[in-house]
Structure formats: C-alpha cells, structure tokens
Amino acid sequence: MDLWEKNLKENFGSAVVDKSKAIKNEIRxxxxxxxxxxxxxxxxxxxxxxxxxxxNDYIHEHRIDAREKEVFKHKLVRNGSLKLIDKFKVKINLNKSKNKTKLMEIPSLGINDAEVDDxxxxxxxxxxxxGLWGMGELIYRENDKEISLVKFKPFQLSEIDLEELVEVRRNFTSEEWLNIMISTVGLNYENYSRREKIILLSRLIPxxxxxxxxxxxxxxxxxKTYAYENISSYSRVISGSQVTGAQLFYNLNTKQDGLLVQYDVLLFDEIDKIQKTGMHEDVLNKLYQYLASGKFDRGGVERVSECSIMMVGNLPTGEFREELLLARLLHPTNLNAAFLDRLAGVVPGWELKSLRNPEKSYTKHHGFAADYFSEIIHKLRRKNYNYITNRVSLKEATIRDSDAINKMLSGLIKLIYPNGEIFDNELEELIETAISFRQFVIDQNYAINKDSIFDKKISYEILD
Structure with missing residues (x-):
C-alpha cells in the first residue's frame, strides 16, 4: 500500500476496500x-x-434466477417462509377502494402487493x-393467501457521517485525494494526468x-456510464430515447411519480442515437420546462424535483472536430438556442483514452467502498460552498452562465476539496475548468444559431 492508502485505511476503516480485488471478484x-x-x-x-x-454460496442460495421464480414461490407456499435477496420497494396506497395501505414490490418473484411490518x-x-437491496424473510399465510416481509437486513448503508470525511480530508494533499476518488470509481489513476483526473471527476458533478x-x-x-452504473444507488441509467412521459414524469394511470422524482440524477446513455429519432414530443416539451424551473406538470399534477440530468454519447465516426459537434450529435429539435442555453456544460470526454486493457485500466489501489461513497455523494448535495463561489467575479456572463459555472465549480469543490479549504491557485484551476465546460456550450450555440449574444468569451477575477 502507498502511504496515502494506509492513511485512508487508518482513518476510515471498513469504509475502505481493496478496489482491485473487489472489482476482480465482483458478484455478478x-x-x-x-x-x-x-x-x-x-x-x-x-x-x-x-x-x-x-x-457466493450465500448469494446463490438466496438470489432468484428469473426462470426459477415459480419454484421459489412453491417453496414459500410449501414451507411457509423464505429468505430472499432482492431490491424491495414499498408504495403507500391511499385508494379507499383497496384495503391495503402498504404495497411491497418483490421484483424477482414478480409480486407487487405484498405486506410489510411497520x-x-x-x-x-x-x-x-x-427501494433497498437486502436480505428479506418472507412468510406466507395460508388463511388469507398473503405474503409479508417480517425481517429485513439492508445491504446498503443507511447513515454515514459526512462531517467525518470533511474533517479527515485535510490529512491529504489534493493530488492524493484525486487518486482516492479515481480509485473509488474503479479506474487506475496512474494512467491519467491531473487534468484528465479532474475531467473524470467532472462526470460526477450531477x-x-x-x-x-x-x-x-x-x-x-x-x-462514460461506468460510475453511474456501479457506484451510486441514487442514479439511474436510461438507454437513449427509450423513455416515456409516464416513466420520466408522472404516470396518470397508476398515480406514481416518475424517475425524475425518484432519483438524484438520471443519465441518458447513447444520446447521439437520438440524433436520428428524437425524443417523443411530450417528453421533450416537459423536459424543457423542467430544465428551466426544476418543476413540471403532467395531466394537471405538478411536481418539483432536484434531480440532475447527464447525457452522454459517442463521438462521430471519422475525423473529429469540435466545431459544430453538437449539431452533428443532437437531433435538430435539441439545437435551438433556448435548449442549448439550459445545458450547463459539456465534459470533454474526447480528451480521455479508451479503457482497453483491464489489467492496466482498472485500479490496483484502495478506495472508498461503493455503498459508503454512494451515501457520501448523496449527502454532499446538501453542502453549501457559496462562501467560496461568491469569491469569483465572472465577466461577460449572463445569469444563466453564472448559475451554470457556479454549480459546476461547487460540484468540483465538493468532490476534491469537501472541507472547503482551497488555495487560490487550486480555485483558479477549478474555475477555469468550469468556465471551459460552459464556454464550449456558448461557442456551439453561437456557431449553430448565429445569435450575437453568444459571441463572447467569459473571464473571471478572484475577489479577496
């Protein structure tokens, strides 16, 4: 172990794991x-x-293969009880026509109306x-043909101390902390320059x-989707344009809130493929509304959400040029000035190398356990670093420019300097990164829509 790894292990104990072994022995x-x-x-x-x-024996015994669900149901009925690993979720039903107020979903059994102890x-x-992943003990009552969850052990941390992480951060240099973050994601920090490490972490800003x-x-x-699929239970990956208004916003038939209300962040994968098909008009119009205000309405039902959105895609084939990149990769309905202006910034993933050799690409070091890190980044959403971002005076920036840059700057501070202790040269590094992400959007907007208000370069000054 490197010295910083020993330091990390001493300070965080079981919240730190050997990421190389964890990845190599990942439970499928x-x-x-x-x-x-x-x-x-x-x-x-x-x-x-x-x-x-x-x-693995424990998981094999209690995890249900989709083809075996009827076998496990039979075991439950025959034995009266069953222990099961699944992602359990409960909905509260206020419909007077139904006598159940709590409806529990057990996905691997295809059940959505089981009972659960208060x-x-x-x-x-x-x-x-x-919902929560965990080990649940189910019982089956023959008299009323009901299934109930009577015992539950979650496989995710429910509470962590964010202030402990904030306090311990001062024991590490910024370079060491960058290495910790990259290792936690699962990548080998030795393959990346400092600039590339910051780009990698920029993916986590949402x-x-x-x-x-x-x-x-x-x-x-x-x-691009690796972290969203592997390290957070609060994120959801959606493939391309395969999402309906009912799934994303609100289902008028079931009265159920959509994904925007259920998660911290949604990642739309393969967004370049939407260039050919476009999003459904109902989805696109409400997405415009949401990106502008943080709220939406569907069928007279209004909802407010803090969910962020990340869209990722592959570069066009052939020679790559940054000019008019978004025009080549986005559907024409997403190229109007208003939509592009709602886009805070574009992470330049084209500066990163492809992960080809697993032996070299994935980390060989320690990092935070994924369940611990998932809770940390969730709690960091509540952290406020306005006292730092207010020190930055932006020139040639609109209110929307300032809001976008300050949010991206705040996100980078949370990820790299969560204790808020940052020197001016370090602050300059993050400001210039955030401005470059926003400037790319501004330049693309001007090149595509020819509106003179986007013909500008944003600069900054750090105030005392």
Missing part, C-alpha cells in the same frame, strides 16, 4: 455497491478463496423512496449538485 447480477457491501461483510480483513466461496419501514424509510444539466461526448470505452 448485483450492483457494485451491493457486491462490495457483501464482500466487505464476508471478507472482512482480506478477500481469499474461502470467504469468497462463502459469499417496524421495518420505520427503520428503513428508503424502502418507500427508491451526482453532487441539484438541478444541473450536463453532457459528455467521448470515444467508446472511456467509461
């Missing part, structure tokens, strides 16, 4: 944050052949928000900032 069929939680539980201290076998809900309120809209374009295999 489970999200990374669940896999690492279970590996940490069974392999406390060291991952070896014996405890890996114990972990005591379990009181201890695990996230069951009623976005995870730590409310109501921000960003994009990234890069070569295939650079890991």
């Amino acid at each position: 069929g489970l999200p990374r944050y669940v896999s690492e939680y279970l590996l940490g539980f069974f392999c406390e201290g060291e991952i070896n052949k014996e405890n890996l076998k114990e972990a 005591e379990i809900l009181e201890r695990n309120d996230r069951l009623m928000i976005d 995870m730590v900032e409310n109501n921000i809209f960003m994009m990234e374009f890069g070569r295939p295999g650079t890991g």
